[in-house]
Amino acid sequence: MSPAPDPRLELALSGRLGPLALDLRLDLPLAGVSLITGPSGAGKTTLLRCVAGLTRLEGEVSVAGAAWQDRSRFLPPHRRPVGYVFQDARLFPHLSVRRNLGFGAERAGPGPRGALSLEAVAARLGLTPLLDRSTVALSGGERQRVAIGRALLSEPKLLLMDEPTASLDAGARREVIALIGELARDLRMPVLLVSHDPGPVAHLASGHIQLEAGRIKSVSAMDGGGRDPIEGMSEADRDALARAAVLAGLSPLPPGP
Amino acid sequence: MTEAVWTTLRLATVTTALLLLVATPLALWLARGRGWVREVVAAVTALPLVLPPTVLGFYLLLALAPGSPAMALLRPFGIESLAFTFAGLVIGSMIYSLPFAVQPIRNAFEAMGDAPWEAAATLRASPLETLLNVALPLARRGLLSAGLLVFAHTVGEFGVVLMIGGAIPGRTDVVSTHMFQLVEASNTAQAGGLAAGLVAFSFLALVGVMLLDRRLGRVAG
Numbered sequence: 001m002s003p004a005p006d007p008r009l010e011l012a013l014s015g016r017l018g019p020l021a022l023d024l025r026l027d028l029p030l031a032g033v034s035l036i037t038g039p040s041g042a043g044k045t046t047l048l049r050c051v052a053g054l055t056r057l058e059g060e061v062s063v064a065g066a067a068w069q070d071r072s073r074f075l076p077p078h079r080r081p082v083g084y085v086f087q088d089a090r091l092f093p094h095l096s097v098r099r100n101l102g103f104g105a106e107r108a109g110p111g112p113r114g115a116l117s118l119e120a121v122a123a124r125l126g127l128t129p130l131l132d133r134s135t136v137a138l139s140g141g142e143r144q145r146v147a148i149g150r151a152l153l154s155e156p157k158l159l160l161m162d163e164p165t166a167s168l169d170a171g172a173r174r175e176v177i178a179l180i181g182e183l184a185r186d187l188r189m190p191v192l193l194v195s196h197d198p199g200p201v202a203h204l205a206s207g208h209i210q211l212e213a214g215r216i217k218s219v220s221a222m223d224g225g226g227r228d229p230i231e232g233m234s235e236a237d238r239d240a241l242a243r244a245a246v247l248a249g250l251s252p253l254p255p256g257p
Numbered sequence: 258m259t260e261a262v263w264t265t266l267r268l269a270t271v272t273t274a275l276l277l278l279v280a281t282p283l284a285l286w287l288a289r290g291r292g293w294v295r296e297v298v299a300a301v302t303a304l305p306l307v308l309p310p311t312v313l314g315f316y317l318l319l320a321l322a323p324g325s326p327a328m329a330l331l332r333p334f335g336i337e338s339l340a341f342t343f344a345g346l347v348i349g350s351m352i353y354s355l356p357f358a359v360q361p362i363r364n365a366f367e368a369m370g371d372a373p374w375e376a377a378a379t380l381r382a383s384p385l386e387t388l389l390n391v392a393l394p395l396a397r398r399g400l401l402s403a404g405l406l407v408f409a410h411t412v413g414e415f416g417v418v419l420m421i422g423g424a425i426p427g428r429t430d431v432v433s434t435h436m437f438q439l440v441e442a443s444n445t446a447q448a449g450g451l452a453a454g455l456v457a458f459s460f461l462a463l464v465g466v467m468l469l470d471r472r473l474g475r476v477a478g
Contacts, residue, residue, distance in 0.1 A: 054375050077378035084379035090372050094394045103390075104380030154380050 006031070007064035009158065009190075013050055015057035022046060022057060022214035030064055030158060030190040032206030033180070035222070037198045042211040044194040048160045051192065052084050053077035064157060081108070083151025087163040089143040091135040091150075098122075098131040100146055104154025116187075121149045125179065141172030145179065152183065159184075159191045165200070177201055258447065260427050261435035262454075268343070268418075268431060269411040272350040276407050277400065279351065280358035285388070287359065288366035306356045313353060314420025321345045321421060341423040346431075349421045350411045357406040365399025366392065398473055405466045409459060 007030040014023045022043050028034055036044050049055035053068065054077055061069040068075045083104070091100050101118050122128050125145045130138065135146060144164055151159060161180070165173040181204040184191045195201050198208070202222070210217040287299050305313055320327045321339040328338060339345035373395060377387040393400070415433040422429030424438065432451060439448040 052379055054378070077375070078381050078383050080379075081381075082379060084376075086372075086376065088372070090376035092373065092376070092391055092395075094391075103377070103382070107381035107386070150380065160379075 009051070009063050009192075011051065011059065011061045013057040013059035013061065015059075017043075017046060017055070017057075020046075020214045024050070024057075024059075024214070024216060026209065026216060026219070028207060028209075028219070031188070033184050033191045033193055033201075033204045034207040034209060035198055035201060035205035036192060036194045036209045036211065037196065038211030038217070040196060043214045044196075044211055045162050047211065048084070048162050048192060048194055051080075051158070052082050052160055053080050054084075081155065081157045083154055083156035083159045085144070085147050085151050085159070085161040085164045087166050089147040091138075091143055091146055093134075093136055095135070096131070097127060097133050097135055097138070097146055100135055101127070101131075101149050101153055104150055108153075108155040116153060116155065118153060121153055124183075125149045139172070140168045141175055144168060144172070144176050148176070148179065148183070152187070152189070157190070159189050161191060161193045163194055163196065166196070173200065177204070180204060258435065258451065261430050261432050261451075264343075264427070264429070265412055265431040265433075268346055268350060269408045271347050272354065272411045273404050273407045275347065276351045276354060276358045277404055280355065280403065281362055281393075281400070284359045284362035285366055285392075288363045302359050303356045305353050310353065310414065310416025311420060314349065314417040317345075317349045317352065317417065318421045321348070340421060341425060341429060343428055346418055346422045346429050349417045350414060353414055353417045354407045354410045357410050358403045361399040361402040361406065362396060363399075365396035369395050398470060401466065401470060401473065405462070409462065412455070412459070 009026065009028045009030050011027075012025045014021075016022070020041065020043060024043065024047055026047075036047060038044050046055055046057075050057055051061060051063075051068075053075060056069075056074060059069065060067065060071075063080075067073065068080055092103065095103065098118070101122060105116075105118060119128070122131055125148065127142070127145055127149060130142060130146075135143065138146065144167075148161075148164070164180070165176050168176060177200055180191065180193070180201075183189055184204065193201060193205070198205075202208075205222045208218075208220050208222050210219075283298075283302065287295060287302070318340055319325060322328070323338040323340075328336065331339075339348065369392065373391050374384075374387055377391045378384075382390065413433065415437070418424075418429065418431055419434050419437075422431070422434070424430040424434040430438075432455060436448050436451045439445075439451065
C-alpha cells in the first residue's frame with residue numbers, strides 16, 4: 001500500500017425501483033476491471049446507472065474524492081466524467097462513425113490521458129476503414145467497438161459497461177472482450193463491467209461484485225489482468241487442458257479456485 | 258385572384274414557420290414531461306381537432322376584437338385590434354393547426370425514447386446540446402410531417418379565416434374564401450380554375466414531401 005490514498009469509488013444508495021428495494025453499499029479501488037454479476041433483476045444495471053447519474057436513488061456517490069451525489073447535490077449525468085457502454089450500443093444513427101466517435105471528445109476537452117486522438121483510438125479498435133460510413137449498416141461487433149471508442153474518447157475517469165457483449169455472436173464477443181482487457185490495462189482505465197455470464201470475462205477481472213435482490217452479496221478481489229492464462233476458463237476447459245498436459249507428459253495443472 | 262393566392266401562400270408559410278417554433282418545445286414537454294398538468298395541456302392542445310372551425314373562429318374574433326382582455330395586454334404596444342388583419346389570421350391559423358403540428362413531433366420524440374438522451378448525456382452533452390444535435394435530427398421526419406400538415410391545413414382552412422379575417426382583398430382574402438365568393442357570384446369558371454390549381458398544388462406538395470421523406474429515411478433508419 002502506498003501512503004497516498006488510492007482513488008476509490010464509494011457509494012451508499014438506497015431506494016425502491018418498481019418491485020425492487022435496493023440497498024447498495026460499495027467501496028472499491030478505482031483500478032482494473034471490476035466484474036458485477038448476479039441474477040437478472042438483482043440491480044446490476046441500476047448500480048451502473050446510479051454511478052452515471054442516469055438513475056437517482058437516495059444516498060451518496062463519490063469518485064476519486066469528488067462527490068457526485070450527496071445530501072445536497074446531484075451532479076447531472078453530463079457533468080460526470082464517466083464513459084457508458086450500453087448493451088445496445090446506442091450509436092447516433094444520423095451521424096457517421098467518425099462523428100459518433102468524436103461526439104463526446106468535442107465536449108470533454110483534453111483529459112488526463114490527453115493524447116488520445118480519434119485516429120489512434122479508431123486504429124486501435126480496427127475502425128479506421130469505417131470512419132466515414134454511416135453507423136446503420138455496421139455489424140454488432142463493429143457497433144460495440146464504436147460505442148467503446150466513443151466512450152473512451154470522452155476522457156472518462158471510469159468506464160461503465162452494461163453487458164457490452166450480450167448481443168454479439170461468439171466471434172465478436174471474444175474480440176470485444178479481448179479489447180476491453182487490453183484497453184483497461186494499457187490505458188489504466190478503471191472499468192465496471194456488468195455481465196450475467198461471468199465466464200468469458202472473469203480472466204480480465206481484478207474484482208468481483210456479486211449482487212442479489214438489490215443488495216451487494218459479496219465483493220472479492222480477483223487475480224485478473226490477463227496474466228494467468230487459465231484464469232477464467234470453465235471447469236471443463238481446465239480439465240481438458242489438464243488431461244492434455246498429462247498426456248503430453250507434463251504435470252497436471254493446479255485445481256481451479 | 259392572384260392576390261388571394263399570394264395571401265394564402267404567405268399565410269401558410271408564416272403559420273408553418275411560427276407554429277413549428279411553438280409546437281416543438283410543447284411536443285417535447287408532452288412527450289417527456291410528467292404529471293397531470295401534462296395530460297390537461299395535451300387535451301387542450303387537441304381541442305381544435307374536435308371544435309367546429311366557426312366556433313373557434315367566433316372565440317378568436319372576440320379575443321382579437323378591440324376591448325378584449327388580450328387586446329388590453331397589447332394596448333401599450335399601440336395595438337388596438339387584430340380582428341380582420343393578417344396578424345390575426347396568423348394567430349387563428351396557428352391555434353387551428355396546433356394539433357397537426359404537435360402530434361407528429363410528439364410521436365417522433367416518444368418513439369426515440371430515453372436512449373439517445375441518455376447516451377448523449379454520458380458523452381457530456383447538456384440537455385440543450387442533446388436537443389439540438391441529437392433529438393431534433395432524429396425527429397426530422399416528424400418535423401417534416403408536422404410542417405406539411407400545417408401548411409396544407411392552413412391552405413385549406415375556411416371557417417376560421419372567414420370569421421376572423423373577413424375576406425378583405427389583398428389582406429385577409431385567401432383562396433378558400435375567394436373561391437366561396439366566386440361561387441356565390443355564380444362565377445363557376447374562375448372558381449373551377451382555382452379549385453384545379455389547388456388540387457395540383459396539393460398533389461405536387463405531397464409528392465415532394467414523400468420524396469424528401471424517403472431521402473431522410475435512407476440517411477438513417
